[in-house]
Amino acid sequence: MSTSPKTGDAYLLYHSIGQYEGKKDDMAAGLADFCDVWGAANGDQWGDVLGKRQEFIDLWAELIHAPKGTVTTTESVTTGLMSVIGALPEGTLRGKRVLVAEDGFPSLHFLLTGLAKRFEFTLTTVPIRQGGNWVEAEDIISEWDETVAVALLTWVSSTSSHRLDIPQLVAHGREMGTIIGVDLTQAAGLLPYDVTAPKVDFALSTSLKWMCGTPGAGMIYMDHDLLLRCEPELRGWFSQDNPFSWDLDKFKFADDARRLDSGTPSSVSALASLPAMRWRMAQDSDKIAAHNRKLTGLLQEGLEDMGLILASPTNPDERGGSLMVNLPDSLPAAEVVAALREQAIFMDNRSQILRMSPGVLTTEDGVIRTLKALREIVQPAESRTAVATL
Structure with missing residues (x-):
């Protein structure tokens, strides 16, 4: 029996906007408090x-x-x-x-x-x-x-x-x-x-x-x-x-x-x-970094297995928390990002470079799901290219 993916399990946009469990409620409470203070007629x-x-x-x-x-x-x-x-x-x-x-x-x-x-x-x-x-x-x-x-x-x-x-x-x-x-x-x-x-x-x-x-x-x-x-x-x-x-x-x-x-x-x-x-x-900084390192390692292994070329250092000690990969010109990156978004997989691109950054909401299952979806996009394109060259 299949289960629905956990919200944010494949959220890979921490290089842009970071998320954490309860962020929406925390922000709402903080801004409501500001409104209460600013709207009070008391000086x-x-x-x-x-x-x-x-x-x-x-x-x-x-x-x-x-x-x-x-x-x-x-x-x-x-x-x-x-x-x-x-x-x-x-x-x-x-x-x-x-x-x-x-x-x-x-x-x-x-x-x-x-x-x-x-x-x-x-x-x-x-x-x-x-x-x-x-x-x-x-x-x-x-x-x-x-x-x-x-x-x-x-x-x-x-x-x-x-x-x-x-x-x-x-x-x-x-x-x-x-x-x-x-x-x-x-x-x-x-x-x-x-x-x-x-x-x-x-x-x-x-x-x-x-x-x-x-x-x-x-x-x-x-x-x-x-x-x-x-x-x-x-x-x-x-x-x-x-x-x-x-x-x-x-x-x-x-x-x-x-x-x-x-x-x-x-x-x-x-x-x-x-x-x-x-x-x-209030978080354990080492734990946050280790979680990111584990998930970027999984991403790197899967992307390299697909034959994609990293636009980031292969050595994790030489990079931050993101992983970038070059897509072939036959796969317009913006279209890939849009297709993944339909599956609740969130990343972005700069030209033909996909940018992926797993954070505290991202899970191992989410990364595996991301790699599976990306493989289904990349490998059929590879097959079409191979046939066209015969």
């Missing part, structure tokens, strides 16, 4: 809302081992990077280079391309080798000399799941005197990360993906030594130690990450993500 709103925003900040700091006063909120990783660039000491970038890799998130590249003329820097994009799927660490190092003022490293690539050797790259960057930032987005909440070991100058992330939060709930970490040298262009009453200091001639930046704030902080996204943050910090 008590800000104490509650700003307190919960601070809890969100504190939980992020705990996750990435950030010292007190070095984390604040931002709308997205892109706006966070804009805040960092606009805060750097005058002349930091002038006549220098900013270094990024081709497999970094495109939105950040778009931003830096637009800022290069204004801040008078040259943007250097390290390319993916011909036939490769990610940028190699040695290629980044080969482009990284004393002319690089800022290097933005992508810890885990969203298109290949390749994981950079951050300690190796930071060690090189320190010798070059570079300000070093890391985009943590594609593995934060799944793999452990410590912004102090090795010490980086800033880090950015969102509360989506493995963090299971909502859009608009980004975070900026900045090392305290750099913070004190920064005077952000984007500033406002919340950039001060006391936001209610309204003497127009006595503006003074806070001596911590609050100086990266500006006007009245956008708090709803942080409050909506707070239940997921609380859930995540």
Whole structure:
């Protein structure tokens, strides 16, 4: 007697939007609480809302081992990077280079391309080798000399799941005197990360993906030594130690990450993500990572057995929590994704690359079901190709 698949058993989209059991109810309760507070005619709103925003900040700091006063909120990783660039000491970038890799998130590249003329820097994009799927660490190092003022490293690539050797790259960057930032987005909440070991100058992330939060709930970490040298262009009453200091001639930046704030902080996204943050910090991190590692191992074995070529490192120690695979041109990836969706199997694609990321809801049975469905799509196509060539 067959049984229906468990809801979420083949949910493989943790590289996009993370889910966990009870998320909907947690979010509904959190937002209902916000509505109760914000809709009460009593003047008590800000104490509650700003307190919960601070809890969100504190939980992020705990996750990435950030010292007190070095984390604040931002709308997205892109706006966070804009805040960092606009805060750097005058002349930091002038006549220098900013270094990024081709497999970094495109939105950040778009931003830096637009800022290069204004801040008078040259943007250097390290390319993916011909036939490769990610940028190699040695290629980044080969482009990284004393002319690089800022290097933005992508810890885990969203298109290949390749994981950079951050300690190796930071060690090189320190010798070059570079300000070093890391985009943590594609593995934060799944793999452990410590912004102090090795010490980086800033880090950015969102509360989506493995963090299971909502859009608009980004975070900026900045090392305290750099913070004190920064005077952000984007500033406002919340950039001060006391936001209610309204003497127009006595503006003074806070001596911590609050100086990266500006006007009245956008708090709803942080409050909506707070239940997921609380859930995540209550979990066994090793157990979550081991579950992902087991399921990506099953996926890898099945995909390779079908003759499909991975677009991710074959060594699990060299990747994040996702597995990417190249589909032949005879199988339009978007059509494959749509066909699998009809069977309650959820993944996505970038061009001809399928992206699969199993998380806490995903089960071993769900992965087996995914592989079976994918095999039925791939192998008949192979058979048709073989017949056509006879």
